[in-house]
Amino acid sequence: MRKDFLAALLLSATTLATAAQAADLRIGLQDDADVLDPDQSRTFVGRIVYTSLCDKLVDITPDLEIIPQLASGWTWSDDGKVLTMDLRDGVTFHDGTPFDAEAVKANIERSKNLPESRRKSEVKSIESVEVSGPLQVKFTLTAPDATLLAQFADRAGMMVSPTAAEAAGADFGNNPVCSGPFKFVERVQQDRIVLSKFEDYWNKDAINFDTVTFLPIPDTTVRLANLRSGDIDMLERLAATDVASVKGDANLGFAEAVSLGYQGITVNINNGEKGDNPFGNDPKIRQAFSLSLDRDAINQVVFEGAFAPGNQPFPPTSPWYDKDYPVPARDVEKAKALLKEAGYDSLDVEVQVANNPVQTQMMQVVQSMAAEAGFNVKLKSMEFASLLADQSAGNYQASQVGWSGRVDPDGNIHQFMTCKGGINDSKVCIPEVDKLLDEARQSNDTATRKAKYDAARDILINELPIIYLYHPTWIWALSGKLEGFTAYPDGMIRLENVKFK
Numbered sequence: 001m002r003k004d005f006l007a008a009l010l011l012s013a014t015t016l017a018t019a020a021q022a023a024d025l026r027i028g029l030q031d032d033a034d035v036l037d038p039d040q041s042r043t044f045v046g047r048i049v050y051t052s053l054c055d056k057l058v059d060i061t062p063d064l065e066i067i068p069q070l071a072s073g074w075t076w077s078d079d080g081k082v083l084t085m086d087l088r089d090g091v092t093f094h095d096g097t098p099f100d101a102e103a104v105k106a107n108i109e110r111s112k113n114l115p116e117s118r119r120k121s122e123v124k125s126i127e128s129v130e131v132s133g134p135l136q137v138k139f140t141l142t143a144p145d146a147t148l149l150a151q152f153a154d155r156a157g158m159m160v161s162p163t164a165a166e167a168a169g170a171d172f173g174n175n176p177v178c179s180g181p182f183k184f185v186e187r188v189q190q191d192r193i194v195l196s197k198f199e200d201y202w203n204k205d206a207i208n209f210d211t212v213t214f215l216p217i218p219d220t221t222v223r224l225a226n227l228r229s230g231d232i233d234m235l236e237r238l239a240a241t242d243v244a245s246v247k248g249d250a251n252l253g254f255a256e257a258v259s260l261g262y263q264g265i266t267v268n269i270n271n272g273e274k275g276d277n278p279f280g281n282d283p284k285i286r287q288a289f290s291l292s293l294d295r296d297a298i299n300q301v302v303f304e305g306a307f308a309p310g311n312q313p314f315p316p317t318s319p320w321y322d323k324d325y326p327v328p329a330r331d332v333e334k335a336k337a338l339l340k341e342a343g344y345d346s347l348d349v350e351v352q353v354a355n356n357p358v359q360t361q362m363m364q365v366v367q368s369m370a371a372e373a374g375f376n377v378k379l380k381s382m383e384f385a386s387l388l389a390d391q392s393a394g395n396y397q398a399s400q401v402g403w404s405g406r407v408d409p410d411g412n413i414h415q416f417m418t419c420k421g422g423i424n425d426s427k428v429c430i431p432e433v434d435k436l437l438d439e440a441r442q443s444n445d446t447a448t449r450k451a452k453y454d455a456a457r458d459i460l461i462n463e464l465p466i467i468y469l470y471h472p473t474w475i476w477a478l479s480g481k482l483e484g485f486t487a488y489p490d491g492m493i494r495l496e497n498v499k500f501k
């Protein structure tokens with residue numbers, strides 16, 4: 001009887017220890033991700049999921065230095081046209097196939113050639129990929145490309161299993177297979193994305209969770225309530241209006257980092273039939289709309305001054321910002337005059353907006369301001385992934401959407417403003433802008449690149465295919481039980497060394 005009691009006690013202790021070791025992390029996202037294929041996707045929250053799912057060739061530090069991840073090192077040729085990259089040994093994909101030079105070659109060719117790929121403009125400079133050793137690749141470029149390493153720190157550098165990708169084709173996102181710290185388990189659209197720890201991960205000792213579940217919760221108030229109740233352990237994009245409340249809560253943690261990106265209104269210039277309208281056809285009307293807005297007031301009213309008003313793809317604090325065009329002051333009378341010059345006393349404009357309270361409130365302020373200049377703004381509230389799908393298809397007139405930002409300035413402008421840019425949903429096409437932005441890619445001299453971007457801004461500041469509004473600060477709230485989280489300017493959630501106390 002005593003033996004039975006001791007055995008039961010031991011079993012109970014073992015069960016409790018196993019339960020204590022189980023660590024399931026739940027993260028609240030502002031939106032649902034789109035397709036989970038690095039070559040096809042475009043959402044910010046999708047990149048958050050990828051940070052746990054798909055390792056990249058290189059990564060960044062919080063200070064924006066590019067560092068090795070799947071690559072162990074690299075060198076450039078003297079003419080800047082050959083990048084030789086050594087690869088980390090002992091890495092496998094989630095399906096057990098090896099990560100090696102052949103896999104890198106297959107990934108780059110997929111990014112270049114998959115019909116659905118949105119990475120084509122990002123790897124456009126790569127003429128060929130040579131397997132120069134089992135763990136070494138040589139990228140030969142058509143011309144020097146100062147942006148390439150920064151591209152490899154994002155989706156263009158995410159490595160997927162060539163075996164799985166070839167088998168699935170365009171449907172790869174239904175069951176993505178990468179080499180990150182967690183592997184794909186299941187997805188329920190608009191409900192959850194579940195990943196589990198990959199036991200053969202090359203850096204598994206830094207990973208402290210058994211599962212990670214990403215939960216799309218668009219309402220910021222609900223997201224915070226779920227954190228406080230313990231239903232989630234972390235949330236991204238805390239509303240600026242809730243910062244003081246979270247900082248004052250002893251049970252919660254807080255982190256923030258200045259963003260590399262922007263928020264604005266993308267205008268359909270020439271994307272299908274819906275682009276053929278006064279707002280899309282006449283830059284004077286877009287200039288009038290921009291002048292009707294008080295960006296400082298938007299920041300104060302909606303974001304309690306936590307963000308930075310903006311009018312360019314780069315924030316005013318960036319060395320790439322064109323100081324010749326500071327954030328314009330609101331000028332309702334000039335806006336009315338420009339609208340009248342274009343032949344209108346008033347004009348209807350439909351703008352898509354994501355169905356979360358922060359973006360909705362912001363656009364309601366825009367709506368009210370623009371009305372004073374003669375714009376009758378109709379807001380079309382949509383689930384975010386659907387908004388992007390309509391935007392890509394040209395089924396929109398204007399769309400309130402942003403960009404999370406990239407380390408290299410090219411990442412904030414080239415793919416949006418060049419004729420064949422992978423995310424050019426406005427379908428703006430100005431050959432001189434293409435020429436300038438392509439030339440900016442080909443120089444490693446900062447002054448030369450800056451001059452090219454400034455010359456492009458001379459044109460785009462009048463065309464306004466995107467009406468920039470502000471630059472956010474990434475704000476996270478997390479359970480007080482978590483420790484080890486580091487905030488990054490790219491807004492990603494890196495889980496290395498994060499754990500429950």
